[in-house]
Amino acid sequence: MAPVKHRKVVMLGYPSVGKSSLAIHFVKGNFPKDYEPTIENTWSKTFVLGSDEFELDVVDTAGQDEYSLLPQSFIFGIHGYIVVYSVACSRSFQIARGLHRVLVDLRGKGLMPIVLVGNKNDLPAHSREVKTEEGRKLAESWGAAFLEVSAKSPEDSKQIFTKIIEEIDRVEKSFSDEKKCRFM
């Protein structure tokens, strides 16, 4: 069997949008009922996707606002980002937009696999503040993948982490194809 592929991703987003709930549901298999607000925690899980086995480290952050600085540990050695907002909180959507700007400033434009996640889509329609289309358009403008989910759903939580693994492969492949062309 091929060697286990190691991937490390960071979850970013405004506090309380559901970053920990998504990570814990995926890693531990249940939606946490009374999880303490995160300072910072790294969760690990080994899983098989297609014919590959992955060891995924998920850095679950305390959350950011417009004044947060991202430490170097969120930049170096990181393969991809899961940027989360809540569909019931337009401010969290604005913060997600700002976080992308900060990431581009720190990392440059190339090779940045991102999944933009609109969480809490199980909440009643009247609580919605961000339309699905707005999320989709923002992700498109970043060249990122987009998912709208609920951390209460086991399938949704898994889908996010599968998607970021796929995005990392896709972006790395397009980067190496581009490099090949430069030397033709």
Ligand code: GDP
């Ligand atoms: P974090 O600060 O971004 O890590 O957010 P948490 O995971 O701690 O979640 C904050 C609150 O939102 C908690 O009360 C969670 O139970 C709740 N929550 C998280 N995800 C969802 C979701 O998809 N739907 C609903 N209805 N509540 C959620």
